[in-house]
Amino acid sequence: MAKINLNMITQRAIEEGVAMEKGKTTPDYFEACSIIEMNAEDIKKLGINPNANVRVISESGEVIVKAVVGRQTCYPGLCHIRQGVWANQVVPPRTQSTGEPQYSGFPVTVEPAEYERIKGALELVQGACGLWKGDE
């Protein structure tokens, strides 16, 4: 299975902003934030079609998201997950002694995970804290 190493960043997007204000448990927030944007070349390297799910693994965690090319193009080798719950599953908490985690510029490995489910925001965060009871 194809695996690629990318440099990941996470930043704001207007879709994320709108959805966040609507509520982080809404489908809008899920749609807006559970995606990874990368260059079309990199998607090709993964041997997947756009909109397929991938697993993103960093030094501090992993997360399943949907791979897209996105409107705000990344150059090959760079990828972006919009700021929020999914990105923060893999953002390293190291701060270079500044207080600020490594939100931008950390290595991730991306691999196809077409048959894996993307977890919801509550499932991810409550799950990480032992509070997730499953969908009711």
Add this chain to the structure above:
Amino acid sequence: MAKVITGVGCPYCGASCDDIEVTVSDDGTKVLEVKNACAIGNQVFHHASTPGRITSPRLRQPDGTYKEISYEEAIDRAARILVNAKKPLIYGFGSTNCEGMSAAGRVAEKAGAVLDNCASICHGSSFLAIFDNGYPSCTLGEVKNRADVIVYWASNPAHAHPRHMSRYSIFPRGFFTGKGHMGRKIICIDPRVTDTARVADIHLQVQQGHDYELFNAFRTVLHGGDIPDMVAGIPKEKILEAAGIMKKARFGTVFYGMGLCHSDGRNHNVDIAISMTRDLNEFTKWTIMAMRGHYNIAGPGVVWSWQFGFPYCIDMTKRDLVHMNPGETSSVDLAMRDEVDAFVNIGTDAGAHFPIPAVQHLKKHPWITIDPNICMASEISDLHIPVAVVGVETGGVVYRMDNVPIQFKKVVEPAGGILTDEELFDKIYERMCELDQEA
């Protein structure tokens, strides 16, 4: 008769637009229509009067579910948690007014807490750079009236500050800038082809994490030195062209964002941005401004500087003196080192915006969330206390990204008798004093 309220401040991003028109229902409880706001601001106003708002505090039960409790009980529990903790952390404040920040400051001092705000994971690097190098800046109206060159460096207002370009920087016609965007040159520096890059005259697609090098090249060129053919992925000619435009400006502003603060180098990236601005002032007039994220995230830096002398990461555990040392007294670092034994999340969502390992560490101890809405923090905390939405259900002073104070208005009554942040913190303070006397 529906009532139209004008000059309303928008409680979303650091542009803190105060020209919003909100139409509210006859009884003053519901937002009907919002004009002038961006898509996000629009949502903030409408969301506040969506049915299903949480209106009473909730306490986590042993089976993991929430039970509604009275404000009185919630205040008592919060006070006890703060009194009993050795090193509580009170963090957030991206979305509240200065009155709330001030009241929280008094609680933190009383509790011997660490008091921190979202700058800690956002523009904290800017503070570190300012401590070292200063901050030649201006208000946003200066940019509108004078600026003929605008640089957006590692910031993407098209997404993060949707009306920034139209209200303040690229498009408005000001006193000396009657031609609007026709009279301005826009330079965007970003590793992605962002929507902001698309409206710029020049886009330098810098290699991610190499901003420092590029600033260095600009400084070298400004001082008349030579640079390699390619720096940080940008050809020399492009750098010379951009530097030439900057040097010839009558009035220029660098707006920079998270791309500098969150990448390797952190405060050093901001530091050299400031140095470049200082260099440019040897030739003409230049200013620099941090694109602060939230409508009042400049607020805690302002309020706590006048109360404690420091803008963030304020450690009050010694009680008779306070100190600040980001890296040591910053929220994420404290969390990762397991140094705090209680956590108050106020006006932010650490559950969604901290790296998940930091959330897991904090969750080992009592976690209180003070927030109007259901968010990730509220859904993992032990105690959730809802409060009024600032800018919608209560007014107050907020500081825009340029540190200009804006007096926000209330547009509707708080849902179901909810307290404001200020009222809540004052009550917690009073309860702490009572507990002190009982002891």
Add this chain to the structure above:
Amino acid sequence: MGEYLIKNGFVFDPVQGINGDKSDVALKDGKIVETTALSSGATVIDASGMTVMAGGVDIHSHVAGAKVDVGRLLRPEDKLFKSPKKTGKVSRVEMGYSVPTTFKTGYDYTRMGYSFVMEAAMPPLEAPHTHEEMRDTPIIDMAAMPVYGNNWFMLEYLKNGEIENNAAYSAWLMTATKGFAIKVVNPGGTEAWGWGLNCTTIHDPVPYFDITPAEIIKGLIETNEYLRLPHSIHLHPNNLGNPGNYETTLETLRLAEGYSPKSDFGREQVLHNTHLQFHSYGGDSWGNFESKAKEVMDYVNQQKNLTIDLGCVTLDETTTMTADGPFEHHLNGLNHLKWANTDVELETAAGVVPYVYGKNVKVCDIQWAIGLEIALFAKDMMRTFLTTDHPNAGPFFRYPRIIKWLMSKQSRDELLHSFKWADRVIAATNLESIDREMTFNEIAQMTRAGPAKALGIAHMYGSLKPGMNGNVAVYNINPEHMPADPDEIEKAFLRAAYVFKDGVMVSRDGEILATPPKLALWVNAKVPENAQVRRDIYEKFRKYYSVNLENYPVRDELAPNQRVIELDITA
């Protein structure tokens, strides 16, 4: 509220002509009263062997607002080693040194026996910030002066000679910002700084607006007198801090000739020149830098319609901050430390640069001498006020040290002769040859009676006359037995034995005992309805400001205890 009888102190009250007489001061219901008005239950304070004065009045100090807070934020090191530990029950933590927190500011002024402080510069757009900080500064009453000297409305009205329109606008701005007086900082020069330029003489035209600083100053004097404001214009002239600038200063002061005060509040001046020390320099380089205090004060002494404050250099590490944006940029070019600047749309600017006045730096020592010389050459101490332009020339808690230097030739000579370049400093100044030692009465004039009169608040502050606000300071120093060690003078004035504010004992031997409500003073001047100015305001906000006109005026919540001085010039 208790009653107090402060018994047997040596009382100094220049307003009543009481010059060290042993007498009693009575306090009741927040006011000073006749001793006969007290009930038998009044608490007696034994002040025998001590000095009693009215609460101090500071006419010029940067203590609250945007640039002050930039100074705090910019300098974490200002807190290091220098912040006292919190003591006492009612107080908050006290952080900072040259730019203390609001809490420390209120406590330290109180400890020195001060009861009123004028914030020296309030950018109108940022007035809510100034008021928020004043609200959070405990105990002391305050007011703030909005800065006018580079305001676009003003530049346009005065260019066209429209004094009435400028007055209508000025009154509107005063009310909108809850301001107290017309502050002018580097007139025209700060607007020029919008383009990185400056006006260093009073004849340099302001870019685009094509008006000169001289025209601005005269126009603002006329505006001020038209409005009959309690205070005169409060001027920081052009060309601050440069060798040879005394000529600019004299030229500036001459602009006031022929104007006489029109005000019902008792002031006699039409122009207050603030921090005169920074404007009394001779020479044409830092090499031949010298004092021109005598030349400047010879002129000031002759002109009854001028008042001044000192702006004494105290030889400390401090933080400079001023609406004189181009000056801070220039200063930064000299010391290369960090530099903060904020240009404020349509109104003003501000810069902040840390500065170390080194004891063994010749220029700093000369500056120190000039500050003292200005006081010592002054003939009328009711027109000469003690300031450090806090924190620019030094922190305000050095006032007691300045009092020591003014009262003791021995103490200033000892310091003068200890300088590394003492000979050169002595050659460039007059200080060594001056024998004058200030009296307690003169100190009371410089720190209370005088500034209260110049500000137009002498009906509330600056005297111990019955009916005045109940603000009293009792200093543990005996004028009949002056201490052999001059340092005792400083000690006594730094920590008053007793301080009363509005009749409440707020401090004893430096310990803060109570934090009663404090007042915000501001001036509400009613002018004839002026449709043109109203339209101009509407238009400028619509086109050029970045904030909404509705949200510009300071709301009442930000100044919870207001004392509004009402003026009506329509009558």
